[in-house]
Amino acid sequence: VENVSEPKEEVSAKDLGFLVGEDVAKEKSQVLSQPTAPAQAGQRVEERPFFQKVSPIGFFEKIKLAAVSLFSRLRIKKEGIPGAPSRRVWSVGLVVLGLLLVTGFIYWWFFPKAVVTVYVAPRRLEEKITLKIDVDADSPDFSERILPGEVIETEVSGDRTKSTTGTKVIGERAKGTVKIQNGLATTINLSAGTILVSSGDLRFSLDKAASVSAALSPSEPGIANVEVTAANIGAEYNLVKDESFKVGNYPKAEVDAISLADLTGGSSRDISAVSGEDAETLEKDLIEELIEKAKNELAAMVAPDKFFIKDVIIAEATSKVFSNKVGDEASSLKLTLTLSTKGLVVIRQHLFDLAREDLKDKVSSGFVLRDEQLSAEFGLRDESGTEFELEGSFVANLLPEVKPDELAEKIKGKYPPLAESYLTSIPGFSRAEIKLKPRFPGRLGTLPRLSKNITIEVSAER
Numbered sequence: 001v002e003n004v005s006e007p008k009e010e011v012s013a014k015d016l017g018f019l020v021g022e023d024v025a026k027e028k029s030q031v032l033s034q035p036t037a038p039a040q041a042g043q044r045v046e047e048r049p050f051f052q053k054v055s056p057i058g059f060f061e062k063i064k065l066a067a068v069s070l071f072s073r074l075r076i077k078k079e080g081i082p083g084a085p086s087r088r089v090w091s092v093g094l095v096v097l098g099l100l101l102v103t104g105f106i107y108w109w110f111f112p113k114a115v116v117t118v119y120v121a122p123r124r125l126e127e128k129i130t131l132k133i134d135v136d137a138d139s140p141d142f143s144e145r146i147l148p149g150e151v152i153e154t155e156v157s158g159d160r161t162k163s164t165t166g167t168k169v170i171g172e173r174a175k176g177t178v179k180i181q182n183g184l185a186t187t188i189n190l191s192a193g194t195i196l197v198s199s200g201d202l203r204f205s206l207d208k209a210a211s212v213s214a215a216l217s218p219s220e221p222g223i224a225n226v227e228v229t230a231a232n233i234g235a236e237y238n239l240v241k242d243e244s245f246k247v248g249n250y251p252k253a254e255v256d257a258i259s260l261a262d263l264t265g266g267s268s269r270d271i272s273a274v275s276g277e278d279a280e281t282l283e284k285d286l287i288e289e290l291i292e293k294a295k296n297e298l299a300a301m302v303a304p305d306k307f308f309i310k311d312v313i314i315a316e317a318t319s320k321v322f323s324n325k326v327g328d329e330a331s332s333l334k335l336t337l338t339l340s341t342k343g344l345v346v347i348r349q350h351l352f353d354l355a356r357e358d359l360k361d362k363v364s365s366g367f368v369l370r371d372e373q374l375s376a377e378f379g380l381r382d383e384s385g386t387e388f389e390l391e392g393s394f395v396a397n398l399l400p401e402v403k404p405d406e407l408a409e410k411i412k413g414k415y416p417p418l419a420e421s422y423l424t425s426i427p428g429f430s431r432a433e434i435k436l437k438p439r440f441p442g443r444l445g446t447l448p449r450l451s452k453n454i455t456i457e458v459s460a461e462r
Contacts, residue, residue: 108440112448115435115455116411116419120428122397122460123367127358129393131378133309133344135386140350142357149346149388152308154297155318159336160286166275168329174230174237174266178204178257180247182212182222188255196228196245196257203231204245204263212255230266237266272331274324282335283320291315294341307348312380312390314342344388351376355394366427367398373460397460400427404456412451419447430461 133149140147178196182188189211196204206226213222230237245257295310302308319338324330352371363369378392411419420432439445448454 108444109449111453112440113437113453113455114447115457116408116423116447117433117435117457117459118402118423118426119430119432119459119461120400120426121430122373122399123364123428125359125362125396125398127355127362127394129358130381131354131390131392133346133388133390135388140347140354142354145354147346147350147354149344151342152298152301152345153340153342154294154301155338155340156290156294156297157319157336157338158286158290158293159334160282160289161332161334162278162282162285163332164272164274164278164330166273166278166327167270168273168327169233169268169270170329171233171268172265173233174204174235174239174263175227176239176263177225177227177260178245179260180210180212180224180226180257181255182224183215183218183254184222186214187222188212188250190226190248194248195231196247198239198243198245200239202237202239204228204237205231225260228263230263233266234268235266237263239263271329274322274326274328274330274333276326278333279322279326279335282322282333283337286335286337287315287317287339290337290339291341294339295343298341298343302345305348306345307351307376309344309346309376309378309390311378311392312344312388314380314383315339316341344390355396358394359396363398366401368401369396369398373397373399399458399460402426402456402458405451407456408451408454411447412454413446413449415446 129145132144132146134146135149135151137146137148180190190206190209192206192209194206196206198204205228207229208226210224210226212224215221239259239262241259241261243259243263244252245259246252247255247257291313294313294315298313299308299310316339317337318340319336321336323332323334352374355374355376356369359369373396375395376392377395378390380388381391382389407423411422414422416434416436419434423429423432434447436445436447
């Protein structure tokens with residue numbers, strides 16, 4: 001008996017979705033341009049939103065169908081023959097694709113992390129107080145504002161040079177010889193240094209004592225030649241021959257002097273010199289520099305549980321040497337200085353407990369006082385033996401009270417803009433910085449779905 005097989009139905013490439021010899025874009029345009037059949041009367045037209053919520057079962061069913069279609073087309077293209085792919089090929093592909101999807105979903109849900117830093121404008125609070133540090137005290141007395149403390153010491157040295165700003169006039173004094181004429185009937189004795197005044201009110205002095213004899217007649221006065229020197233430097237004292245002078249306290253009509261030749265040699269010039277202000281400024285600047293150096297050295301000695309009151313530094317100069325004296329000719333001035341310095345240290349927690357005690361009634365509702373936002377600014381008011389009286393203030397930058405766990409629960413799974421919008425409800429909110437790791441693209445880029453993977457940090461805006 002002859003076996004007669006039924007003819008197999010041939011499947012064309014077009015039936016499988018392929019176009020042979022045709023323009024795909026054109027075909028797609030024709031399909032899209034075909035009018036949609038109007039809905040019959042009473043028939044409801046279903047509107048499909050762009051994004052739909054799909055159940056996990058429906059989602060994976062669609063993935064399965066898409067994978068089947070994909071592997072079918074790949075199989076046909078590879079073998080070049082009609083027919084469906086083997087069940088083994090697409091089953092393995094589905095398994096691999098499914099595992100990838102499940103793994104990706106698990107990673108996206110459980111492993112991403114985020115750090116959300118909320119920057120807020122702190123509310124400044126300041127309280128002025130007078131504080132005593134007692135080196136001999138064993139425990140604090142908050143009611144009297146007395147804290148036990150200790151003194152730490154260090155010695156610092158350094159030098160500094162600055163240009164001088166002072167000026168000084170130097171030069172030579174004019175000299176010469178004059179003839180003193182005595183018209184009195186008695187001899188006059190003039191001591192060294194006797195002042196002679198010129199007609200232009202310029203003063204000279206006698207270099208040596210002189211005795212001038214009495215006049216023989218009104219026309220023949222007693223005469224003595226003496227050397228004189230100008231009282232000051234300057235070229236203006238260079239006078240010509242025959243200049244007339246008044247001598248001492250004698251009337252010029254009775255005793256006078258006349259220069260026998262030109263008085264010469266007077267000169268003057270300005271030079272750079274050390275002024276008193278130069279020395280004061282240099283010392284002040286170097287002391288400030290050395291005190292900053294002492295602060296750093298003293299701070300390095302302080303244990304983490306101690307608080308160094310850096311604004312209270314007691315300094316004493318043990319050595320001070322200037323390169324020049326005030327008035328010396330010099331274009332620069334150098335100072336070498338050594339300071340013996342002392343600083344005050346208290347227990348950090350004692351100081352912060354005292355600050356909390358003073359500020360507790362001034363903290364606004366919704367804000368919290370944290371140790372890291374506290375600072376103290378003090379200056380030395382008085383020192384008596386082992387007690388140091390300080391005057392200053394506590395300064396606190398209050399931050400809003402935020403509960404990180406609750407906040408993380410509120411913003412988990414939200415897109416960053418929505419999360420930031422929610423964070424604006426925090427008092428004093430300024431801005432937020434959200435760091436995602438890893439950062440997924442598009443609609444996958446949400447904050448972690450698990451609140452425990454979100455770290456909340458609150459920081460003061462500078």
